[in-house]
Amino acid sequence: MASRLLFIHTGGTLGMVPVGTDGALAPADHFARSMKPYIPGVESLAEIESRSVCNIDSSDMSPDRWVSIGEMIASSVHDFDGFVVLHGTDTMSFTACALSFMLRDLPRPVILTGSQRPLAEPRTDARINLVHSTLCAMMEIPEVGLYFGSRLFRGNRTTKVSLQSYHAFASPNFPPLLEMGVDVKNGAEPLRPRGAFRFRHGFSRDVAVISLFPGCSAAQLSWVIDQGARVVVLRTFGDGNLPREAWPSAVEAATSHGIHVIITSQCRSGTISPGRYEGSRHGFDAGALFGEDMTGEAVVVKSMWLLGQGITGEAFRASFNQPLAGECR
Numbered sequence: 001m002a003s004r005l006l007f008i009h010t011g012g013t014l015g016m017v018p019v020g021t022d023g024a025l026a027p028a029d030h031f032a033r034s035m036k037p038y039i040p041g042v043e044s045l046a047e048i049e050s051r052s053v054c055n056i057d058s059s060d061m062s063p064d065r066w067v068s069i070g071e072m073i074a075s076s077v078h079d080f081d082g083f084v085v086l087h088g089t090d091t092m093s094f095t096a097c098a099l100s101f102m103l104r105d106l107p108r109p110v111i112l113t114g115s116q117r118p119l120a121e122p123r124t125d126a127r128i129n130l131v132h133s134t135l136c137a138m139m140e141i142p143e144v145g146l147y148f149g150s151r152l153f154r155g156n157r158t159t160k161v162s163l164q165s166y167h168a169f170a171s172p173n174f175p176p177l178l179e180m181g182v183d184v185k186n187g188a189e190p191l192r193p194r195g196a197f198r199f200r201h202g203f204s205r206d207v208a209v210i211s212l213f214p215g216c217s218a219a220q221l222s223w224v225i226d227q228g229a230r231v232v233v234l235r236t237f238g239d240g241n242l243p244r245e246a247w248p249s250a251v252e253a254a255t256s257h258g259i260h261v262i263i264t265s266q267c268r269s270g271t272i273s274p275g276r277y278e279g280s281r282h283g284f285d286a287g288a289l290f291g292e293d294m295t296g297e298a299v300v301v302k303s304m305w306l307l308g309q310g311i312t313g314e315a316f317r318a319s320f321n322q323p324l325a326g327e328c329r
């Protein structure tokens with residue numbers, strides 16, 4: 001019997017066309033209704049139903065839309081063999097994280113994909129990404145994956161790394177799940193459900209990110225807290241290092257008031273070792289948490305999700321470095 005798949009359209013370059021006198025790309029309606037006519041042969045792989053949650057440039061993605069995508073999957077998780085989510089590349093990794101945290105013990109593959117060039121262009125990468133995502137959604141890979149440029153990644157391990165390359169995504173700290181060449185090569189072991197499927201939505205927006213630079217004022221930290229941030233992610237230098245001047249005391253002032261300060265690195269690849277340098281030891285002593293091997297996207301979305309579940313204080317600290325869906329070691 002043919003696999004039954006649900007294609008969920010959300011927008012992105014894949015379904016855009018040039019509009020106006022300057023030819024800027026914008027979402028087109030006919031793609032949102034169904035992609036199938038533009039992907040000859042895909043019907044022979046699986047029985048495909050298409051639905052649309054939104055039709056936007058993914059820079060307009062929001063937590064409410066993450067929940068709408070999650071709801072669509074959760075409400076029909078047992079009606080389809082797999083799901084393909086068509087999404088803009090700019091924030092696809094954030095959505096992959098959000099879906100992976102909401103859809104707990106997922107029994108089916110949910111594959112996000114998109115493209116660097118619109119589907120209607122002759123040199124598009126959309127068609128091959130869609131065909132391969134369709135195949136991935138038919139496999140025994142019950143987790144939220146992101147397929148792009150010949151590789152299937154664990155979605156919450158990815159980050160967009162290129163504006164031009166057809167290999168636009170990387171998974172710096174976790175190997176691909178599959179490599180699609182002439183042959184399909186297996187990579188990392190996929191997740192397996194360990195209990196009954198649950199849908200846990202709810203995201204807080206009380207999360208702020210500060211990217212440090214030499215000379216960056218530590219007053220930025222108290223400013224974002226005054227604006228309502230309950231979690232502040234610091235993109236620090238190298239191995240989680242803070243400047244010695246002003247920053248450790250600012251972090252301590254924040255953590256002593258119950259604000260979670262999370263230290264991440266501006267380097268994409270590698271695992272932070274807190275205390276390897278004095279710069280990170282100061283942060284550790286000041287009560288900061290560390291993003292360790294998580295991507296910046298995963299750190300932010302996980303914080304939004306934990307707060308959104310009402311997980312605060314010591315429970316937040318205990319949960320933050322525990323893997324929810326394979327996003328960290």
Ligand code: ASP
Pocket residue numbers: 011012013014056057058059087088089090091114115116
């Ligand atoms: N701006 C587009 C988006 O993220 C880029 C893309 O899809 O590749 O929606």
